[in-house]
Amino acid sequence: MIIVLKPNAKKEDVDHLIEKIKSVGLKPWISEGVERSIIGVIGEEDVVRDLPLEGFAAVEKVMPILKPYKLASRDLRSEPTEIKISKDVKIGGKEIVVMAGPCSVENRDMLIKTAESVKKSGAKMLRGGAFKPRSSPYSFQGLGEEALRYLAEARDITGLAVVTELMDIRSLDIVARYTDMIQIGARNMQNYDLLKEVGKTKIPVLLKRGMANTIKEFLMSAEYILSSGNPNVVFCERGIRTFEDFTRFTLDINAVSAIKELSHLPIVIDPSHGTGRWGMVASAARAGVAAGCDGLMIEVHPNPEDAFSDGDQSLLPEKFDSLMKEISAVAKAVGRSI
Ligand code: PEP
Ligand code: MN
Numbered sequence: 001m002i003i004v005l006k007p008n009a010k011k012e013d014v015d016h017l018i019e020k021i022k023s024v025g026l027k028p029w030i031s032e033g034v035e036r037s038i039i040g041v042i043g044e045e046d047v048v049r050d051l052p053l054e055g056f057a058a059v060e061k062v063m064p065i066l067k068p069y070k071l072a073s074r075d076l077r078s079e080p081t082e083i084k085i086s087k088d089v090k091i092g093g094k095e096i097v098v099m100a101g102p103c104s105v106e107n108r109d110m111l112i113k114t115a116e117s118v119k120k121s122g123a124k125m126l127r128g129g130a131f132k133p134r135s136s137p138y139s140f141q142g143l144g145e146e147a148l149r150y151l152a153e154a155r156d157i158t159g160l161a162v163v164t165e166l167m168d169i170r171s172l173d174i175v176a177r178y179t180d181m182i183q184i185g186a187r188n189m190q191n192y193d194l195l196k197e198v199g200k201t202k203i204p205v206l207l208k209r210g211m212a213n214t215i216k217e218f219l220m221s222a223e224y225i226l227s228s229g230n231p232n233v234v235f236c237e238r239g240i241r242t243f244e245d246f247t248r249f250t251l252d253i254n255a256v257s258a259i260k261e262l263s264h265l266p267i268v269i270d271p272s273h274g275t276g277r278w279g280m281v282a283s284a285a286r287a288g289v290a291a292g293c294d295g296l297m298i299e300v301h302p303n304p305e306d307a308f309s310d311g312d313q314s315l316l317p318e319k320f321d322s323l324m325k326e327i328s329a330v331a332k333a334v335g336r337s338i
Contacts, residue, residue, distance in 0.1 A: 199228025248276020
């Protein structure tokens with residue numbers, strides 16, 4: 001249910017309404033807009049329906065949210081939501097936020113070197129895996145906490161905000177200690193216990209789409225995080241499995257407009273995993289920006305041939321620099337900036 005508040009609703013009337021909602025065991029979700037504020041009421045359908053909400057002084061009207069994803073839905077909030085990542089980085093506004101860095105943090109020097117170069121090219125965030133979800137148990141699994149320390153050091157040196165993947169609930173505290181944003185990888189998009197745990201924090205979450213998941217399932221996974229109490233969710237389209245095997249995955253550009261239509265939350269495009277081929281990354285990135293994405297996640301490595309993971313799709317720093325120039329021009333053409 002969505003409660004639209006009167007534009008001039010008194011604070012004591014709003015507080016009284018919130019108390020009433022809580023007293024019957026329902027969760028109010030308050031969204032303060034420029035024009036007017038709304039309260040989303042989520043819980044058992046019958047309990048919500050039986051509440052005499054229209055009678056409260058602060059209430060202008062009450063509308064049902066018919067979609068199964070309620071807090072993620074655009075019905076709840078018609079304006080786009082901006083998610084604050086750090087002191088100077090926000091995703092979901094006019095500026096398109098670029099997060100770049102190696103697939104895996106391999107050692108201190110390569111990370112610092114990559115961070116400094118992507119920063120110089122205009123990236124606002126540093127990506128780097130400390131815990132890696134690999135198809136083979138014999139492949140490099142990540143440096144764990146050592147990598148988190150290097151990421152934090154790279155942030156101190158460059159001022160870039162950091163995003164890194166969390167794979168296991170048991171590592172939540174340690175990952176949260178070092179990062180500005182937690183990435184939930186494609187393989188964990190439907191790990192509901194993990195979603196609920198990150199939902200209990202307020203750390204911004206980059207939720208990557210599972211490679212065989214629908215847009216509706218993607219939205220429902222965001223709903224798990226939101227309904228657990230964390231409003232800071234950013235979607236990431238990173239390619240899905242199709243019959244095509246020339247590319248590693250098929251980047252679903254449609255996800256940008258679909259998510260924009262159905263949700264108020266931002267969406268980032270990952271053209272590195274979405275193509276699996278470094279030569280195709282810039283083209284897919286330009287398409288993502290033209291389609292209206294709010295950010296890009298791009299893998300950059302100082303020496304892709306020797307990368308411990310995803311070398312085939314990683315850009316050399318100079319290629320990344322050219323990509324930044326190309327996407328800046330596209331961003332300008334669609335009324336955005338980088
Ligand atoms: C990654 O970002 O390196 C990664 C493993 O991504 P995904 O979960 O999309 O495969
Ligand atoms: Mn990768």
